[in-house]
Amino acid sequence: MNLLFFVVLAILAVAAFLIGWFIARVRVQAQWSRDLENARLQIQEVQQQLSRYQTQSELYQQQYQDTNAQLQQKEQKIEQLIAENHQLHALNEQLKQKLSEQKEEIQEIRKQFHQEFENLANRIFEEKSKKFTEQNTERIREILNPLKEKIGEFEKKVEESNKENIQNHSALKTELEHLKQLNQQITEEARNLTKALKGESKTRGIWGEMILKRILELSGLEKGREYVQQESFTGDHGNRLQPDVVIYLPGDKYLIIDAKVSLVAYENYVHSDNPQEQDQLLRQHVQSIRNHIDGLSKKNYPNIHGQQSLDFVFLFMPIEAAFLLALKVDNDLYEYAFHKNIIIVGPSNLLATLKLVATIWQQEKQQKNAQQIAEEAKKMLDKFSILCQRLEELGDRIRKTQEVYESTMITLTGRGNLLNIAKRVGRLGVSPSKALPQALLQAAEDEEEDEQVNGQIQHE
Missing domain, CATH: 1.20.120 (Four Helix Bundle (Hemerythrin (Met), subunit A))
Known part of the structure; x- marks a missing residue:
């Protein structure tokens, strides 16, 4: 009886241990699940x-x-x-x-x-x-x-x-x-x-003109004779045109430089940290350049009244990176501009072009x-x-x-010369008011003596 009691008691103890162990295990597994979820989130x-x-x-x-x-x-x-x-x-x-x-x-x-x-x-x-x-x-x-x-x-x-x-x-x-x-x-x-210059449109325009002015100074061209700024011209329809810079070339020709392209979208792109916003701003930047190309083409600068322009116009972008980024995003941009007789240039290639003009x-x-x-x-x-x-x-x-x-001297000193005749007249008593030159008289006497000698020789 006592043995049975101890056996039952042992079984109950083992069962209690197993139940406690199971409960502890369930709790540990729950804690592990929470830790695992936290780790997964991390x-x-x-x-x-x-x-x-x-x-x-x-x-x-x-x-x-x-x-x-x-x-x-x-x-x-x-x-x-x-x-x-x-x-x-x-x-x-x-x-x-x-x-x-x-x-x-x-x-x-x-x-x-x-x-x-x-x-x-x-x-x-x-x-x-x-x-x-x-x-x-x-x-x-x-x-x-x-x-x-x-x-x-x-x-x-x-x-x-x-x-x-x-x-x-x-x-x-x-x-x-x-x-x-x-x-x-x-x-x-x-x-x-x-x-x-972020956000200041007026200052941006002044800055672009300043960069263009600096490039013109470095080119070696003479202002007023080889290029002018903000000069007014008359278009084919009598409208007033005022390009930023006119570069004169030999042969009474010229080329136009326009520097009014907007870079607002590019500046916003540079200062944006949002990739989606940057993509949108890049598209706006390219579209802004295309719109400016269209407007510049309509002005028809190459056919300014009374002038002989080249067939294209330079569109100057003062920021080299903005120019290269636009070409990277839109591979057809340069060709699009070229078909409209417009060439997009940055500071470096514009300076090289103007140096070439100065050399010409x-x-x-x-x-x-x-x-x-x-x-x-x-x-x-x-x-x-x-x-x-x-x-x-x-x-x-x-x-x-x-x-x-x-001939005159022969008349004076030759055979039958005037001097001998004058001497003979003088011997006859005619005295001249002025004496004859001794040199001429001597020459006449010598000539007369020679004639006499020659006459004697011929006679003998």
């Missing part, structure tokens, strides 16, 4: 944070790639400009060689002129009397002085043209050396000013100088031809004068 939160970080990392990676692409484009521009500099340097060397050869030819011509003039003058001086030489020296000097002045002016123009070529080459080399630094400076200024103007000036030199050389040769004709005429007159002189 994992989801960490995954969301990781996703945001990954999105930001992709954005930063994209910005890095864009910046690297811009840098590569600028390096390509610099390499292109360096190649153009080498070409211009070679052209400049050819011009210098040509000018040097022309100068040597001119010096050789001067030497020949001088030698021929000297020989001609010596022949004239040797053949004529001192009095006749003194009378005609002034006339020869009057003929030679204009030619001497023309040769001096010609030499001066050649030296000035050569000096200008050297200066232009040096200036172009200096500008190319600083071009990379200037492009980086413009990009940095554009980035800083973009942050500072310099070559135009050099070509005009060369033409003027050729015209002066032609005038000099014409003057020399006239001089030769006059010298020939002068020689003919001198020969005729010599012949008349000799």
Whole structure:
């Protein structure tokens, strides 16, 4: 009986233990479930944070790639400009060689002129009397002085043209050396000013004009002669047009630069942290550029009344990144603008284009100088031809004068000359008021003696 009691008691104790263990296990499992749910929520939160970080990392990676692409484009521009500099340097060397050869030819011509003039003058001086030489020296000097002045002016123009070529080459080399630094400076200024001008439309317009003005100053073009700002023109229908900048080109042509494109959507995009909002702002940015292209095309700047414009207009965007981002979002944007005779440019490629225009103007000036030199050389040769004709005429007159002189002297001193007749008249008692020249009398006597001797010889 006692044994049975202890057995039942043991069974009850084991059952109580199992029930307690089960209850404790259920509680532990519930706690584990709650902990597991909390851990799952924390994992989801960490995954969301990781996703945001990954999105930001992709954005930063994209910005890095864009910046690297811009840098590569600028390096390509610099390499292109360096190649153009080498070409211009070679052209400049050819011009210098040509000018040097022309100068040597001119010096050789001067030497020949001088030698021929000297020989001609010596022949004239040797053949004529001192009095006749003194009378005609002034006339020869009057003929030679204009030619001497023309040769001096010609030499001066050649030296000035050569000096200008050297200066232009040096200036172009200096500008190319600083071009990379200037492009980086413009990009940095554009980035800083973009942050500072958020939301101020009037200030943005002034800032865009300031960037354009700075690029014009760096281009080397002369304001008022090679470009003008805010000049008014009359359209085909009599309407008033006022482009931001007009760049004049040789041959009475010009090109237009417009800088009124709106960058409000781009600025909002830069300062937005919401990806969806950024996508919407990018579309607005591209659409704003397209709308401006359409409006600019309707103005028909290339057909301004009384002018000879190129067939396209430059649409200037002062922020390089805004220009590149728009082309990245809309691959057809550049072609769309080109079909409407509009070319979109940023600070770097606009500066390179204007540098090229400045170089064209310099070559135009050099070509005009060369033409003027050729015209002066032609005038000099014409003057020399006239001089030769006059010298020939002068020689003919001198020969005729010599012949008349000799004929006259024969009349005075030859056979049956007037002097002997005058002497015989004097022996008859006629006294002249003035005595005859002794030299002529002596020459007449010598001639008479020679005639007598010849007569005796012939008689014998």
